[in-house]
C-alpha cells in the first residue's frame with residue numbers, strides 16, 4: 001500500500017491530478033502495475049484491453065487517488081468497479097494531515113463497501129447494492 005500511496009502522492013505533487021494503479025497476483029505474491037492512463041484533477045481513465053498486465057499475472061484489484069479530494073467511490077467509480085470482480089480502493093485527502101481511504105469488493109456482481117475497523121468489531125463489510133454491467 002505504501003508504494004501505491006507514494007506514487008499517488010508524487011503524481012499529485014507534480015501534476016495535481018488523480019492516478020491509478022492495478023493490484024495483480026504474480027509469482028505467488030501481490031504486485032502493482034501502472035497502466036497507461038489519462039488523468040485530470042478530477043478523473044482517471046485507463047483501458048485494460050491495452051495489454052498492460054504482465055504475462056502470468058492476474059488482476060485482483062484497482063486503486064486510484066482523488067488527490068486533495070475526499071476518498072469515496074463516485075457513481076463513475078462504482079460503474080467502473082462493476083466491470084471487475086476485485087478489491088477497489090480510493091485514496092484521498094492528500095492536502096490533509098491524514099489520508100482518507102475508501103474500499104469495496106465486487107463479488108458475483110454485488111458491491112460490498114468495506115467500513116473502517118473498530119477496535120472491537122473488526123473489519124465491517126456491508127453489501128451496498130447489486131452492480132450493473134458486471135462481467136463474470
Ligand SMILES: [Zn+2]
Pocket residue numbers: 064065066072073074077090
Ligand atoms: Zn474516483
